[in-house]
Amino acid sequence: MKAINSIRMGGVDVLPLVEGGKGVAVSNGLTAGAWAAAGGVGTFSAVNADSYDSEGRTIRQVYSGKTRRDRHEELVAYGIAGGIAQAREARDVGGKNARIHANILWEMGGAERVIRGVLEGAKGLVNGVTCGAGMPYRLAEIAKDFGVHYYPIVSSARAFSALWKRSYSKVSEWLGGVVYEDPWLAGGHNGLSNSEDPKKPEAPYERVRKLREQMRAFGLDETPIIMAGGVWWLEEWSDWIDNPELGPIAFQFGTRPLLTKESPISEAWKQRLTQLQPGDVLLQPFSPTGFYSSAVRNDFLRDLEARNERQVAYTSEPVGEHTAEFGVGPRKRLVWLTPGDRARAQAWTQAGFTEAMRTPDSTLIFVTPPNAQEILADQVACMGCLSHCRFSNWTQVEPDFSTGKKADPRSFCIQKTLQDIAHDGSLENNLMFAGHNAYRFSSDPFYSNGFVPTVKQLVERIMTGR
Numbered sequence: 001m002k003a004i005n006s007i008r009m010g011g012v013d014v015l016p017l018v019e020g021g022k023g024v025a026v027s028n029g030l031t032a033g034a035w036a037a038a039g040g041v042g043t044f045s046a047v048n049a050d051s052y053d054s055e056g057r058t059i060r061q062v063y064s065g066k067t068r069r070d071r072h073e074e075l076v077a078y079g080i081a082g083g084i085a086q087a088r089e090a091r092d093v094g095g096k097n098a099r100i101h102a103n104i105l106w107e108m109g110g111a112e113r114v115i116r117g118v119l120e121g122a123k124g125l126v127n128g129v130t131c132g133a134g135m136p137y138r139l140a141e142i143a144k145d146f147g148v149h150y151y152p153i154v155s156s157a158r159a160f161s162a163l164w165k166r167s168y169s170k171v172s173e174w175l176g177g178v179v180y181e182d183p184w185l186a187g188g189h190n191g192l193s194n195s196e197d198p199k200k201p202e203a204p205y206e207r208v209r210k211l212r213e214q215m216r217a218f219g220l221d222e223t224p225i226i227m228a229g230g231v232w233w234l235e236e237w238s239d240w241i242d243n244p245e246l247g248p249i250a251f252q253f254g255t256r257p258l259l260t261k262e263s264p265i266s267e268a269w270k271q272r273l274t275q276l277q278p279g280d281v282l283l284q285p286f287s288p289t290g291f292y293s294s295a296v297r298n299d300f301l302r303d304l305e306a307r308n309e310r311q312v313a314y315t316s317e318p319v320g321e322h323t324a325e326f327g328v329g330p331r332k333r334l335v336w337l338t339p340g341d342r343a344r345a346q347a348w349t350q351a352g353f354t355e356a357m358r359t360p361d362s363t364l365i366f367v368t369p370p371n372a373q374e375i376l377a378d379q380v381a382c383m384g385c386l387s388h389c390r391f392s393n394w395t396q397v398e399p400d401f402s403t404g405k406k407a408d409p410r411s412f413c414i415q416k417t418l419q420d421i422a423h424d425g426s427l428e429n430n431l432m433f434a435g436h437n438a439y440r441f442s443s444d445p446f447y448s449n450g451f452v453p454t455v456k457q458l459v460e461r462i463m464t465g466r
Contacts, residue, residue, distance in 0.1 A: 021103020033093025
């Protein structure tokens with residue numbers, strides 16, 4: 001394996017190893033501090049992060065507001081308090097010279113308010129902010145205001161070019177690096193564009209080469225690119241290291257830190273990671289953000305897949321082939337289906353999927369009565385955890401705080417499921433984010449006989465190779 005040398009990032013020399021931020025409450029201050037103490041860049045998630053009471057117990061995020069706007073304000077307050085708590089822990093664990101980053105999603109509800117509140121309340125504790133899941137134009141301005149470096153997460157040269165021209169060129173001195181997140185391999189939300197096929201992955205080298213080419217055109221020859229998604233052993237990336245065509249490169253590890261002593265996920269979750277097989281992580285379109293995302297294909301995702309398959313188009317009056325009457329709801333209000341779709345709908349109803357729910361795309365999905373009750377209850381309980389949510393039709397934009405579209409029952413409440421699984425909830429009935437290389441836990445000799453390393457042991461092994 002090639003020698004791994006330090007890299008200049010954010011004005012200091014660090015190992016080219018970056019911990020990937022994982023929300024909700026999964027990348028925390030303990031993991032970030034330990035990773036930074038080992039010489040890399042630690043990253044805690046500032047996405048609905050945990051905060052603690054005076055006894056050190058986790059404060060569960062319970063909402064009492066009567067309206068979505070009220071609950072949204074509670075969410076922002078929880079987010080700021082949690083981010084500050086994790087920043088303090090990361091600094092305590094990592095030490096004064098540790099490089100600590102905070103990770104946010106630009107599409108999370110109140111993103112700018114939360115990260116500004118965290119940086120204000122944790123002054124001097126955070127060195128950088130990474131941000132993806134959207135086009136974070138204002139990230140540079142926030143970084144400048146607080147004197148921290150910023151690290152946008154992009155999946156193409158075109159996306160970075162748009163950010164640079166609109167905003168980042170004005171605050172280039174605080175650009176610490178650019179994270180290239182492979183949209184086919186990374187865990188969590190993925191930046192696939194409308195022109196990219198989720199079923200036809202593209203090799204990352206050429207895409208990163210184009211990103212470097214674009215960055216050089218902007219005078220960013222020495223600004224590091226951080227490769228995220230699919231990174232396991234560094235020797236598998238030896239042609240990237242010290243490659244003049246790519247320039248300075250660092251590597252981000254998101255999935256591997258899940259299986260460490262410091263990782264806050266449950267022991268059952270850690271055990272499940274060691275049992276995954278190739279193909280067990282699914283790139284799927286169900287997220288209420290509208291983005292594709294990668295997660296373990298469990299009962300939760302299988303239910304969403306089946307829910308979306310039990311779907312037919314309808315019209316409010318007879319049109320074209322839509323000539324077959326079908327009654328919807330308790331009052332059996334008539335809609336019109338094609339004769340073939342009516343036969344399918346009747347078969348689903350007879351199988352127990354008796355509730356037909358309307359979608360914004362003039363389709364009906366068929367679910368059981370308990371499923372319908374849960375979907376409606378989750379939509380009503382919305383706390384505005386996203387800037388725009390297709391599941392509940394919330395938007396944080398005034399004056400009506402609505403997307404103007406019907407709530408979409410084909411999606412789910414992402415805040416509910418991520419909070420539950422992060423706090424020892426069911427592994428089968430919640431969203432379990434993971435990168436597509438997670439199956440390698442089961443075959444990597446490093447994890448033989450159930451071995452779970454500390455963060456320090458993991459970083460040392462990455463640095464020395466297999």
